Amino acid sequence: MTDLDAHLQAQEAEIARDQEIARVLACHPKDYFAILQINPLSQHVPLATVLRKIYRKKSLQIHPDKVKNKDAPAAFDLLKKANLVLASEPIEDSGRSGGNDEDDKSIVEDKKKYMEKSNLILIYEQVAEGLGGDKVDDFYHESNRAIREKVALVLKQHEMDQTVETNYLQRQEMRKQSDFKSAAKEREMKKSWESRWELDRDTRVKLWRNFSTKVEKPKKKKKVLA
Numbered sequence: 001m002t003d004l005d006a007h008l009q010a011q012e013a014e015i016a017r018d019q020e021i022a023r024v025l026a027c028h029p030k031d032y033f034a035i036l037q038i039n040p041l042s043q044h045v046p047l048a049t050v051l052r053k054i055y056r057k058k059s060l061q062i063h064p065d066k067v068k069n070k071d072a073p074a075a076f077d078l079l080k081k082a083n084l085v086l087a088s089e090p091i092e093d094s095g096r097s098g099g100n101d102e103d104d105k106s107i108v109e110d111k112k113k114y115m116e117k118s119n120l121i122l123i124y125e126q127v128a129e130g131l132g133g134d135k136v137d138d139f140y141h142e143s144n145r146a147i148r149e150k151v152a153l154v155l156k157q158h159e160m161d162q163t164v165e166t167n168y169l170q171r172q173e174m175r176k177q178s179d180f181k182s183a184a185k186e187r188e189m190k191k192s193w194e195s196r197w198e199l200d201r202d203t204r205v206k207l208w209r210n211f212s213t214k215v216e217k218p219k220k221k222k223k224v225l226a
Contacts (some may be wrong), residue, residue, distance in 0.1 A: 017069065021062050024075040028152040030159075032120060039144055041122045042137040047086065055083040081224035085120075088113040127151050 027034040036054050038047070053209065058079055064072040091110045127150045133143050 014068075017062055017067050017072075020058065021067070021069050021071050021075040024062070024078055025071060025102055027078070028155050029081075030080055030116075030120070030155045031148065031151055032085050032117070033124065034148050034152070035078055035082040035196065037139055038086070039137060039139045040121050041135050041144070041147075044137060051083065051086050055079070059083075074219055085113045085117050088117050091115060123151055127154065 033040045128147050
């Protein structure tokens with residue numbers, strides 16, 4: 001291979017890396033199958049087998065330490081997250097937790113990833129059923145492209161729904177906090193008023209006594225003799 005051939009090959013590899021980074025970032029961040037270019041509807045090859053092969057290839061291709069592209073870290077993070085979620089397996093509680101907080105936290109995270117994976121597969125199956133047609137193994141087939149586009153729309157809608165629900169819950173919590181603070185302030189003001197009322201009791205009694213002694217009693221009229 002000549003120096004020119006090597007230079008051209010290096011340029012082609014760099015262009016391919018940049019294209020792969022752009023492709024990953026263009027995917028919906030929650031569509032882990034699209035990020036890794038895996039067809040979840042294909043049953044011929046176990047997911048774990050395909051996942052190991054594809055993730056290794058893609059992670060080496062766009063690893064930030066080997067790529068100049070400034071977007072490489074973001075794309076690599078998406079790739080890594082996709083691999084973690086799709087590699088997750090069902091979790092059994094027995095034997096995993098030893099009463100350690102770190103272990104319990106790890107179990108929760110693993111369950112969360114597996115649930116996310118299961119939900120994503122379910123979305124793909126429901127979308128595919130809704131669109132109709134036969135299942136095709138080829139990731140790049142037109143029917144699978146249509147499925148991925150619909151899945152992306154579903155994921156966006158889910159995000160919007162979650163945002164609305166989160167905002168509603170936050171407003172409810174803020175209202176509860178505001179009511180709690182108002183009630184606490186009212187109790188504090190009432191307590192302060194009652195305390196001041198008791199402290200001023202002697203003063204009020206003294207003022208009342210002084211007032212009472214100054215009030216002149218009406219004089220009796222003298223009887224006039226006829």
